[in-house]
Amino acid sequence: MNNTLLRVRDLRVDFGAHAVVRGVNFDLSAGETVGLVGESGSGKSTLARAILRLLQAAQGSVEFLGLDLLKCPPAALRAQRRGLQIVFQDPLASLDPRMTVGETIAEPLKVFEPGLSAGARRQKVGDMLQRVGLSSEVSGRYPHEFSGGQCQRIGIARAMILSPKLLICDEIVSSLDVSIQGQIVNLLLDLQDAGMAVLFISHNLAVVRHLCHRVLVMYLGKLVEIAPCDALFASPVHPYTRALLAAVPHMPHAAVAAAPAAPGEPASSGEPAASGEVDTPGEVDAPGEVAALDLTASGCAFRDRCPYALPVCETSDPPLLEVAPGHWAACHRSHETLNGLFCAS
Amino acid sequence: MTATLSVDRLRVSFSHRTGSIDAVDRVSLEIAPSECVGIVGESGSGKTQIFMAAMGLLPRNAQVSGSVRFAGNELLALDAPALNRVRGSKLTMIFQDPMTSLTPHLKIGTQLAEVMVAHLGVSWKDARSFAGRMLERVHVPEPQRRLNQYPHELSGGMRQRVMIAMSLLCEPSLVIADEPTTALDVTIQAQIIELLRAVRGEFGMALVLISHDLAVVAGLADRILVMYAGNVVENSIAAELFRHPRHPYTAELLKCMPSVSGPRLARLPTLAGQPPRPGELLEACPFAPRCSRAADRCRIERPQLSGSPASQVACHFPLTA
Numbered sequence: 001m002n003n004t005l006l007r008v009r010d011l012r013v014d015f016g017a018h019a020v021v022r023g024v025n026f027d028l029s030a031g032e033t034v035g036l037v038g039e040s041g042s043g044k045s046t047l048a049r050a051i052l053r054l055l056q057a058a059q060g061s062v063e064f065l066g067l068d069l070l071k072c073p074p075a076a077l078r079a080q081r082r083g084l085q086i087v088f089q090d091p092l093a094s095l096d097p098r099m100t101v102g103e104t105i106a107e108p109l110k111v112f113e114p115g116l117s118a119g120a121r122r123q124k125v126g127d128m129l130q131r132v133g134l135s136s137e138v139s140g141r142y143p144h145e146f147s148g149g150q151c152q153r154i155g156i157a158r159a160m161i162l163s164p165k166l167l168i169c170d171e172i173v174s175s176l177d178v179s180i181q182g183q184i185v186n187l188l189l190d191l192q193d194a195g196m197a198v199l200f201i202s203h204n205l206a207v208v209r210h211l212c213h214r215v216l217v218m219y220l221g222k223l224v225e226i227a228p229c230d231a232l233f234a235s236p237v238h239p240y241t242r243a244l245l246a247a248v249p250h251m252p253h254a255a256v257a258a259a260p261a262a263p264g265e266p267a268s269s270g271e272p273a274a275s276g277e278v279d280t281p282g283e284v285d286a287p288g289e290v291a292a293l294d295l296t297a298s299g300c301a302f303r304d305r306c307p308y309a310l311p312v313c314e315t316s317d318p319p320l321l322e323v324a325p326g327h328w329a330a331c332h333r334s335h336e337t338l339n340g341l342f343c344a345s
Numbered sequence: 346m347t348a349t350l351s352v353d354r355l356r357v358s359f360s361h362r363t364g365s366i367d368a369v370d371r372v373s374l375e376i377a378p379s380e381c382v383g384i385v386g387e388s389g390s391g392k393t394q395i396f397m398a399a400m401g402l403l404p405r406n407a408q409v410s411g412s413v414r415f416a417g418n419e420l421l422a423l424d425a426p427a428l429n430r431v432r433g434s435k436l437t438m439i440f441q442d443p444m445t446s447l448t449p450h451l452k453i454g455t456q457l458a459e460v461m462v463a464h465l466g467v468s469w470k471d472a473r474s475f476a477g478r479m480l481e482r483v484h485v486p487e488p489q490r491r492l493n494q495y496p497h498e499l500s501g502g503m504r505q506r507v508m509i510a511m512s513l514l515c516e517p518s519l520v521i522a523d524e525p526t527t528a529l530d531v532t533i534q535a536q537i538i539e540l541l542r543a544v545r546g547e548f549g550m551a552l553v554l555i556s557h558d559l560a561v562v563a564g565l566a567d568r569i570l571v572m573y574a575g576n577v578v579e580n581s582i583a584a585e586l587f588r589h590p591r592h593p594y595t596a597e598l599l600k601c602m603p604s605v606s607g608p609r610l611a612r613l614p615t616l617a618g619q620p621p622r623p624g625e626l627l628e629a630c631p632f633a634p635r636c637s638r639a640a641d642r643c644r645i646e647r648p649q650l651s652g653s654p655a656s657q658v659a660c661h662f663p664l665t666a
Contacts (some may be wrong), residue, residue: 039530177387182613206603247535249560
């Protein structure tokens with residue numbers, strides 16, 4: 001895709017002496033859904049906030065529709081933000097408890113389309129509520145009257161009311177029960193079909209896999225792997241990505257296949273044959289935990305947890321290189337991985 | 346063989362301005378010695394409240410009826426001093442958030458040693474050295490140094506290891522782990538699950554693993570209880586539950602779990618509707634409003650848990666294998 005919507009270059013964010021986002025580069029095309037995964041503390045949310053200029057980046061550029069958001073004057077930034085919206089993790093905390101749902105969703109319209117009549121605004125809010133699967137009658141109610149999943153829909157409706165080009169979703173399904181999670185993911189799939197671009201931040205790899213076109217993997221402030229979604233899950237290259245995938249607890253395969261279709265629903269097809277075996281989780285490839293990064297140290301930030309580290313990893317930080325078409329990885333040994341030297345678990 | 350924990354017709358309700366609501370509705374279950382039982386359910390299903398009742402940790406506005414027997418003692422009848430002799434020693438609990446379950450102003454070593462001084466009457470010196478050895482057994486690196494650290498100096502995964510060590514100090518016969526990995530990253534979660542598996546083998550205690558995530562429970566539990574709206578709706582051998590879920594809710598829950606393997610789906614399966622508000626459906630099957638198999642009988646008569654020891658289900662029209 002050539003239609004670049006967002007171009008992030010060499011973005012760096014410092015918290016005091018700590019670099020939390022370190023030289024991040026990526027593009028996001030119109031209509032594309034990109035997943036951003038990594039452990040807590042890897043800088044995912046900080047990156048999102050820096051893109052929106054909710055916090056100040058130390059260096060780099062964030063071009064949105066050709067304009068550098070980090071350098072443009074406040075008035076221009078405000079205008080750009082109309083096309084660039086965010087939905088936060090905690091659905092209840094991100095809604096004002098004293099505003100009705102209708103007022104909350106209408107507020108962006110009041111700011112950006114002050115000429116709109118109250119009736120037209122009400123109409124738009126009602127349409128948007130229906131689009132996210134709520135009834136337009138709920139607009140007079142308050143956030144506490146809704147469940148977590150419903151509040152998340154309200155947050156999405158508020159972000160969507162201005163028809164943004166890009167929606168940033170920061171862990172929006174993390175606090176939801178599994179039966180509700182699917183509803184929110186399906187809503188995003190609908191928005192995707194309508195041509196919206198999404199940056200989907202999540203630590204839930206299974207959800208990322210079902211939703212995203214491409215995935216960015218972040219470790220201690222750096223992108224260590226960028227790949228089309230299928231390639232990332234089928235042949236992850238960076239040892240960190242492989243450790244993340246190996247750590248996901250597996251459902252026994254039989255679960256999906258054996259779950260009988262409820263009467264009146266089509267039976268699921270194409271599932272692997274039921275084996276009934278309970279999978280034991282694969283060997284965890286990354287012992288230890290994310291450590292605070294010593295910035296004076298050179299070399300690869302992952303080397304202390306990496307089972308494949310070489311002496312060169314101590315001295316030189318591997319650059320992010322294209323290892324296959326559209327598949328980038330920052331690892332000195334990525335070609336060996338690609339050639340199947342380390343057998344995939 | 347007598348059960349380690351035996352819960353009989355336990356009811357937990359919370360009084361409220363406008364009346365009282367049942368969080369746990371006449372639940373019966375048994376945990377055998379050295380068995381690992383997974384308790385699975387969505388938020389509000391009552392899975393935690395059963396064990397908060399057993400531990401005497403419910404808030405003041407809770408009313409409890411029924412029976413919870415642990416090693417022959419009726420826990421619900423014990424007064425605080427008698428309960429304190431049991432909980433924290435033979436019956437222990439690990440919570441979701443290891444930061445809030447450790448005291449922030451006491452050193453790790455003090456908190457661990459205190460358990461043994463209080464329950465076993467050993468000296469502080471002996472307790473501290475034993476605490477260091479226990480940290481080593483749960484694979485905390487540099488255990489001696491950790492004893493002198495405060496909880497905030499440890500990562501979330503390390504704090505959870507400390508909590509696990511604390512739960513094991515007095516050779517418990519039952520450890521209750523309530524969402525022990527929910528607050529942790531996926532790589533750390535895998536480490537903690539492995540650790541629970543290892544200590545179970547080493548200490549031989551029974552383990553209750555409460556989780557909203559079937560996949561977390563899948564690798565560890567011998568038996569799984571599925572809870573819905575304050576009721577146990579299915580109680581089956583783990584492998585059996587995954588192979589042949591019998592309650593429609595269990596089957597729906599399994600379908601809703603997105604996977605990192607298998608085909609990518611155009612849409613994720615979802616479960617329409619909401620769980621009933623507590624107290625809403627007293628006589629009906631609580632799942633009936635969301636169930637595609639529900640018939641008239643389900644709306645007037647609450648199904649009871651029944652079946653073989655390998656697989657029990659509370660459903661008038663269970664799924665068949």
